Structure formats: structure tokens, C-alpha cells
Amino acid sequence: MLFRQLFDRESSTYTYLIADPTTKEALLVDPVLEQIERDRQLLGELGLTLKYCLETHIHADHITGTGKLREITGCLGIVPEKAQIVCADRFLKDQEPLKLGEIIIEAIATPGHTDTHFAYLVNKSHLLTGDALFIRGCGRTDFQSGDAGTLYDSVTQRLFTLPDNTLVYPGHDYRGYTVSTIGEEKQWNSRFVGRDKTSFITFMNNLNLPNPKKMMEAVPANKNCGNISTIKLDIKS
Amino acid sequence: MLFRQLFDRESSTYTYLIADPTTKEALLVDPVLEQIERDRQLLGELGLTLKYCLETHIHADHITGTGKLREITGCLGIVPEKAQIVCADRFLKDQEPLKLGEIIIEAIATPGHTDTHFAYLVNKSHLLTGDALFIRGCGRTDFQSGDAGTLYDSVTQRLFTLPDNTLVYPGHDYRGYTVSTIGEEKQWNSRFVGRDKTSFITFMNNLNLPNPKKMMEAVPANKNCGNISTIKLDIKS
Numbered sequence: 001m002l003f004r005q006l007f008d009r010e011s012s013t014y015t016y017l018i019a020d021p022t023t024k025e026a027l028l029v030d031p032v033l034e035q036i037e038r039d040r041q042l043l044g045e046l047g048l049t050l051k052y053c054l055e056t057h058i059h060a061d062h063i064t065g066t067g068k069l070r071e072i073t074g075c076l077g078i079v080p081e082k083a084q085i086v087c088a089d090r091f092l093k094d095q096e097p098l099k100l101g102e103i104i105i106e107a108i109a110t111p112g113h114t115d116t117h118f119a120y121l122v123n124k125s126h127l128l129t130g131d132a133l134f135i136r137g138c139g140r141t142d143f144q145s146g147d148a149g150t151l152y153d154s155v156t157q158r159l160f161t162l163p164d165n166t167l168v169y170p171g172h173d174y175r176g177y178t179v180s181t182i183g184e185e186k187q188w189n190s191r192f193v194g195r196d197k198t199s200f201i202t203f204m205n206n207l208n209l210p211n212p213k214k215m216m217e218a219v220p221a222n223k224n225c226g227n228i229s230t231i232k233l234d235i236k237s
Numbered sequence: 238m239l240f241r242q243l244f245d246r247e248s249s250t251y252t253y254l255i256a257d258p259t260t261k262e263a264l265l266v267d268p269v270l271e272q273i274e275r276d277r278q279l280l281g282e283l284g285l286t287l288k289y290c291l292e293t294h295i296h297a298d299h300i301t302g303t304g305k306l307r308e309i310t311g312c313l314g315i316v317p318e319k320a321q322i323v324c325a326d327r328f329l330k331d332q333e334p335l336k337l338g339e340i341i342i343e344a345i346a347t348p349g350h351t352d353t354h355f356a357y358l359v360n361k362s363h364l365l366t367g368d369a370l371f372i373r374g375c376g377r378t379d380f381q382s383g384d385a386g387t388l389y390d391s392v393t394q395r396l397f398t399l400p401d402n403t404l405v406y407p408g409h410d411y412r413g414y415t416v417s418t419i420g421e422e423k424q425w426n427s428r429f430v431g432r433d434k435t436s437f438i439t440f441m442n443n444l445n446l447p448n449p450k451k452m453m454e455a456v457p458a459n460k461n462c463g464n465i466s467t468i469k470l471d472i473k474s
Contacts, residue, residue: 005416042414045424045425176245178244179242
């Protein structure tokens with residue numbers, strides 16, 4: 001498997017490029033609109049064909065690159081089933097496997113940051129946790145149908161139950177970490193360690209974080225597969 | 238081998254944590270002063286003992302964390318032989334292997350960005366290229382005894398001659414790349430592809446880059462193993 005972690009500095013987002021080196025089929029998880037030229041160039045240099053863009057959830061902090069990449073490459077945009085993104089090409093159910101050449105990507109419903117969030121387990125070794133679980137942290141739960149208790153259950157029941165050596169690749173990082181493991185997060189993630197569900201809910205509900213800068217722009221754009229021009233047309237019409 | 242890439246956003250520096258999971262011995266390559274608390278915490282959480290801090294070169298863009306880490310942990314500071322850092326604990330020669338448990342780190346003299354720069358090949362698979370080779374780029378050669386022709390020779394004769402599947406882990410990245418391979422860089426690094434030595438020298442000598450913001454502070458501090466307080470004392474005395 002070819003596996004590349006890519007970083008968008010402005011939103012601190014990690015995009016993941018996954019490809020089967022034999023079939024040359026590729027997918028991007030959580031591409032960022034501002035980085036699509038970088039991503040396209042890399043795909044071209046590696047001789048890969050972009051088959052899918054896969055979202056962990058509807059992002060509030062950046063606009064997805066899926067719409068533009070779909071327009072340019074003809075790839076399919078895939079989202080979690082319940083995300084109700086009418087413009088998506090395909091919807092994944094919880095535990096549904098997505099095949100990319102010989103690579104198996106398993107969807108894991110992990111609501112809480114948003115109510116339709118998925119993590120993706122790639123070849124049973126690389127876990128893309130999106131905004132459910134960060135390295136020594138987790139996504140916020142105070143908007144977009146977020147719910148702290150639901151996130152606690154998702155992380156402790158669906159992610160912390162995976163083997164300890166599962167690699168954790170988050171959707172964001174703000175401190176310079178690139179990878180962790182489930183074993184490490186179970187032992188050292190202070191959001192969860194030593195906190196029961198009630199204490200976690202109280203903690204999360206008192207974070208008092210400012211809204212993401214791009215939220216008002218990003219959420220409607222991402223509900224439209226990242227297609228901003230159509231949104232503008234909609235507003236005009 | 239435990240291998241972790243860590244990022245310092247301010248200077249866009251990658252620090253590498255390498256450890257033998259059996260002996261629990263660890264080393265950091267190019268630690269950044271501002272990140273030593275993060276790095277120490279990670280070492281502690283992973284149950285590792287910091288044995289060495291290893292520099293690829295004398296940095297001009299950030300202050301090394303080696304001095305502080307040595308003070309706190311008792312680790313040894315290691316630098317390329319010709320760097321003339323009198324406060325260093327150990328000096329590596331070109332092609333000299335450094336052992337960390339069962340891990341072998343081989344020093345590769347790659348002058349050009351500075352005249353004493355080393356790359357490090359870890360277990361013959363992971364190449365830490367420092368500022369000699371970046372992903373689709375390379376370090377500048379216009380100060381600190383830098384020399385474009387020397388860098389061209391270092392990269393083309395010492396790094397591009399390694400196997401194509403050797404993983405390239407650079408000392409900096411400014412565009413969100415985390416890893417590449419020697420095969421990829423030989424094919425797609427526009428600083429080198431299609432340029433002979435003369436053309437490379439002309440190109441590098443006309444970059445007209447501004448000096449790194451921290452240069453005046455970082456270079457003297459790094460010549461003193463990152464120990465700023467001693468520098469201040471020296472100035473006063």
C-alpha cells in the first residue's frame with residue numbers, strides 16, 4: 001500500500017493519499033480545496049488515478065477539495081451514509097468495506113464531533129480517525145449536531161477496542177504530532193484517561209472554544225461537495 | 238524500530254524520534270528548543286530513555302533543543318565531525334555507523350547547505366536528509382559556508398545513488414509533504430532534474446532569499462549546543 005500523509009497548514013488538516021501500487025488506483029481522504037493543485041501534482045508524479053475522494057465528515061474549518069477534484073479528474077465523492085450530502089456519488093454504511101485495488105477500507109461510524117462522522121480503518125492497520133480522535137485530544141462537540149456523550153461512546157467503544165498496535169492518523173493536529181497508536185491513546189489521551197462519560201461531557205461542554213474562522217463559509221460549501229460556485233448561483237437565483 | 242516524525246510549525250522543522258522498542262533507547266534528530274517539552278513528554282509516555290541528540294548541521298532558522306535536553310536528561314549531543322562544535326559530546330565521521338540498540342544509523346557527509354552537513358541513513362531504509370534534500374526541493378546555499386556546486390555533488394553522488402525505495406524524510410517542509418522516496422526525488426525534484434551542475438549553481442545563486450528571521454540568534458546559539466544562557470554570560474563577561 002502507498003500511504004501518504006499531507007498537511008494543510010492554514011487549517012491544520014491532514015489529508016491522506018492511499019493507493020494500490022499495482023493497480024495504481026488512489027483515493028484521498030479529506031482533501032482540502034486550497035491544496036488540490038499539490039495533490040493533483042503528486043497523483044500525477046506517482047502515476048496514480050484518483051478513484052475516490054472520501055470524507056470523514058462535513059468539515060467546519062476548511063472547504064473540501066472533493067468537488068473540484070471530481071470536476072477535474074472524474075473521481076467519485078464518497079460520504080458517510082447519514083450525512084445527507086445529496087451531491088455525493090456514493091454513501092458508505094457503518095462497517096461497509098470500500099475496496100481500492102487490493103486495499104480494504106472499513107467504515108466505522110464514530111458520531112459525536114458531528115452526528116454522521118466516520119473513521120476509516122485501512123488494511124486493518126492504519127486508522128484514519130478524522131475529528132473523532134486526535135493525538136492526545138479529540139474533536140470538539142459543541143456545534144454541527146455534536147454531542148460529547150456520543151463521542152465518548154464512539155471513541156471508547158469503536159476505536160479503543162481495536163488492537164493496541166493500530167496506527168492512529170488524525171484529521172488534524174495542532175502540536176506537530178503525525179501518528180500515534182490506539183495503545184498509546186488509551187493510555188495517554190487525557191481527554192479520555194481517568195474520565196467517565198459524565199466527566200467527559202462536563203469537560204467538553206465547558207471548553208468555550210471560538211468558532212472556526214471559516215465555519216460560515218465551509219459548512220454550506222461542504223454540504224454542496226465543496227462546490228462554491230454553485231452555492232453562489234443558488235444565492236443569486 | 239519506532240520512528241516518529243514531529244513538526245515545529247514556526248520554523249517548519251521536522252524532528253525525528255527513533256527508538257529501539259526492545260532496549261527502549263531513543264535518539265532525537267534535529268530537536269527544536271521550543272518543542273522540548275512536547276518531545277520529553279512523548280519520550281516519557283513511550284517509556285523511552287533519550288540516549289542521543291543528533292544534528293544534521295548547524296541550523297540558522299531555529300535553536301537546537303540539544304543543549305536543554307542534555308541538561309535535563311543527560312543524553313549525549315552528537316554532531317558531524319567537522320562542525321567544530323566544541324561543546325558536543327561526540328563527533329561522527331562520514332560513513333561512521335551509530336548504534337542505538339539494534340538500530341544502525343549511518344552518517345553520510347552531504348555538504349553544500351553548510352560545509353559540514355550530514356544526512357543519516359537509518360536501518361538502510363529511512364534517510365534523514367536534513368537540509369541537503371527536501372521533498373521536491375533542497376536547502377539554500379547562500380550563507381554559512383554554503384556552496385551550490387558542493388550541494389549538487391552531495392545530492393547526486395551520495396543520496397541519489399541510494400536505492401530508489403529509500404524513504405526520504407527531510408529536515409523541513411513548507412508545502413505539507415511528510416515523506417518521499419529517492420526514486421521520486423530523482424524523477425521529480427525540479428531543482429535537480431534536467432539541470433547539470435552549472436545550471437544548478439546559477440539557479441541556486443539567483444534565489445535571492447531573505448535571511449532566516451532567527452539567523453543572528455540561532456547560529457551562535459547552535460554553535461554553543463543551543464545553550465543560550467551561556468552565550469549571554471559570555472557576552473557579559
